[in-house]
Amino acid sequence: MVENNEITIxxxxxxxxxxxxxxxxxxxxxxxxxxxxxxxxxCLKHLDIKPDVVILDYNLGGINGIEVLKKIKKLYLDAxxxxxxxxxxxxxxxxxxxxxxxxxxxxxxTALIKVKNTLSLLMKKxxx
Numbered sequence: 115m116v117e118n119n120e121i122t123i124x125x126x127x128x129x130x131x132x133x134x135x136x137x138x139x140x141x142x143x144x145x146x147x148x149x150x151x152x153x154x155x156x157c158l159k160h161l162d163i164k165p166d167v168v169i170l171d172y173n174l175g176g177i178n179g180i181e182v183l184k185k186i187k188k189l190y191l192d193a194x195x196x197x198x199x200x201x202x203x204x205x206x207x208x209x210x211x212x213x214x215x216x217x218x219x220x221x222x223x224t225a226l227i228k229v230k231n232t233l234s235l236l237m238k239k240x241x242x
Contacts, residue, residue, distance in 0.1 A: 121166040121236065123148040126157045126182060127198065128174055132221070136169060139230040143237065154182035161186065165193050167236060169229060170215075172199035172206065180213055187214035194236060196229065 123140065125148055127133050133150055140148055149165075151157035154177040157168075168186055172179035179197060186193055197210040200221040207218045219228045 120147050121145065121233075122163060123233075124157060124160075124163075124165040124168040124170075125150045126152075126154060126168060126174065126179070127171045128152045129171070132171070132198070135226050136229060139226050139233070143230065143233055145233065145237075153177075154179065157182055158185055161189055164190060167233065168193055168195045170195055170197055172197055172201060172210070180209060183210065183213050183215055196232060198225070198229075 123145060125133060125136050127136065127150070137148070137150075140146070149160060149163060151160065152175075154174050157170075165186070170179045170182060170186075174182070179199070183195055183197065186195060191214075194216045195214065196217045196219055197215040198219050198221060199206060202220055210218050217232060219225050219232075
């Protein structure tokens with residue numbers, strides 16, 4: 115999936131402020147190969163792009179993040195999926211992990227730093 119050491123990133127988020135903040139973190143890492151989808155249905159229609167990393171909001175209009183996660187993992191088991199949610203409940207974390215999420219990041223003051231750190235680590239793995 116990774117070509118020329120450049121990872122393909124999907125941002126599946128319906129809140130404009132979080133989209134902007136995630137984009138800012140990507141720019142700080144010199145990552146420009148990203149695609150933004152404001153709902154799960156549009157994301158699923160573009161899976162032929164074969165994402166390496168998906169930053170996926172749990173609470174989306176239409177189908178929720180878990181349904182999107184299931185479909186992504188069914189087609190691209192190697193895609194690294196970061197579930198992104200404002201929900202703190204342990205049950206939600208467990209549900210996301212059960213369906214193949216690689217990481218669960220709660221939307222809070224440290225969330226974007228965690229996203230940046232995760233992407234930075236993934237980039238280092240690609241370079242090796």
